[in-house]
Amino acid sequence: MKVEVEKPSIRNGELLVKIRASFVQPADILNSKGVFPTTIFPRTLGKDFAATVAEGPDEWRGKDVYGTSGSTFSFTEDGAQAEFAVLREDCVAIMPNNTSFAQAAAIGTPFTTALTALRRARTKSSDTVMVLGATGSVGSAIMQIAKGMGCATIGVGRRGTDINSTEDPELSKSNDLRDGKGPDVVVDTVGDIALTKAAFEVLASRGRLSIITAPRQGTTELPVEIKALYRRQVEVIGCNTASSPQAEMASMMSELTPQFESGKLKAPDESTLSLVSIDRALEVYSGKVKRAVIVLG
Numbered sequence: 195m196k197v198e199v200e201k202p203s204i205r206n207g208e209l210l211v212k213i214r215a216s217f218v219q220p221a222d223i224l225n226s227k228g229v230f231p232t233t234i235f236p237r238t239l240g241k242d243f244a245a246t247v248a249e250g251p252d253e254w255r256g257k258d259v260y261g262t263s264g265s266t267f268s269f270t271e272d273g274a275q276a277e278f279a280v281l282r283e284d285c286v287a288i289m290p291n292n293t294s295f296a297q298a299a300a301i302g303t304p305f306t307t308a309l310t311a312l313r314r315a316r317t318k319s320s321d322t323v324m325v326l327g328a329t330g331s332v333g334s335a336i337m338q339i340a341k342g343m344g345c346a347t348i349g350v351g352r353r354g355t356d357i358n359s360t361e362d363p364e365l366s367k368s369n370d371l372r373d374g375k376g377p378d379v380v381v382d383t384v385g386d387i388a389l390t391k392a393a394f395e396v397l398a399s400r401g402r403l404s405i406i407t408a409p410r411q412g413t414t415e416l417p418v419e420i421k422a423l424y425r426r427q428v429e430v431i432g433c434n435t436a437s438s439p440q441a442e443m444a445s446m447m448s449e450l451t452p453q454f455e456s457g458k459l460k461a462p463d464e465s466t467l468s469l470v471s472i473d474r475a476l477e478v479y480s481g482k483v484k485r486a487v488i489v490l491g
Contacts, residue, residue: 202272202280209254209281211245214295216274217467218478218486219303221436225268226479230436233269240274240488241267242302244295245286248278258295259286261447262302264440275475275488285440287447290454290461296469296487297461300331303435305459306446307406308335308381311433312343315379315402319344324368324377326350326359326393327384331462332406336381342458348377350389365392376401385409390416394430402429 204210222239224230241263247254261281267273272280289298311332317323323340327333328349340347348368349355357367369376376398382390385407394403394416408414418430435443453459468486470478478486 199276201278204249204280207282208250209247209259209283209286210249211243211259211279211281211286212248213240213243213245213274213277213279213490214258215244215299215469215490216240216488217242217296217300217302218275218475218488221303222268222273222275223479223481230269232265237268238272238274238276238279239268240276240279242299243274243279244289244298245274245279247286250283254283258289258298260289260298260301261286261440262306262443263436264438264443265436267440269436275472277490282441285444287444288451290451292455293461294464296464296467296489299487300462300467300485301450301454302443302447304331304335305339305450306443307332307433307435308339309446309450310435310438311336311381311383311404311406312339312379314431314433315381315404315429317343317345317379317402321378322346322348322372322375322398323379323381324348324350324357324365324393324396326380326382326386326389328355329353330383333381333383336383338459342453345379348372350393359389363388363392365389365396368396372398375399378402379404381406383407387413387416391418394418394428395422397426397428400427402431404431404433406433 244260247257323345325333325336329351350357350359376396378398379402380393381404468483469489472488
């Protein structure tokens with residue numbers, strides 16, 4: 195429901211930003227349905243944003259910024275799907291100079307989640323990284339960042355990837371691609387228990403399985419062979435950016451900005467996004483519009 199409210203005011207250390215665009219993430223839609231136990235309603239939603247600083251210290255005014263939520267913004271504090279939002283200075287990053295507002299608004303959640311998953315797995319340049327769901331928003335971000343680090347990568351998906359998960363559900367081809375050693379790091383962005391278990395089975399010795407999601411339906415229990423766990427010294431690691439401070443997410447995005455500007459990383463092409471006005475927000479939240487960016491001017 196669209197509601198008119200007063201323009202928010204700011205305190206010391208805060209910025210009033212004029213929202214230019216906000217990508218509607220699947221997590222936003224789930225949040226609107228009350229899936230997240232920490233959310234306090236009524237609430238303005240919207241995790242990811244691109245904006246222009248309207249009020250704040252002189253060095254910030256007029257700057258184009260972008261960011262994403264941590265544990266509070268859009269959950270216990272009002273989010274980005276409004277004309278204005280209030281953010282602490284350390285919770286925004288300067289936007290890449292070669293992206294549109296819509297593109298910048300699509301960066302936050304996928305790329306900070308990707309970076310978190312790789313860091314939690316202590317990924318290094320000599321590692322081979324396998325990504326389950328490599329063509330999705332987060333999966334493709336992981337592939338980009340891993341390649342930028344110098345890692346070899348193995349994409350897994352239903353089409354257009356190194357391993358077709360429908361034709362090879364056991365992921366046996368990964369051993370062939372690694373001379374029988376298996377991947378050092380696997381990042382699971384899919385949440386299919388059978389596929390997650392298959393990834394665990396093909397991990398290299400001392401490999402790390404980094405998990406960012408779980409099945410929406412059915413069992414969420416992952417059967418793990420304990421002997422394989424300790425004999426191969428592999429690790430299963432959980433990643434949840436929703437529990438992170440927003441300032442930590444902004445710091446990551448500040449690190450990513452020069453990589454987008456240099457072309458090392460690529461933001462989603464605007465032609466792949468559905469640009470809509472805020473008047474169509476209900477249509478977006480009903481699931482009728484995919485990859486939607488609410489554009490506010």
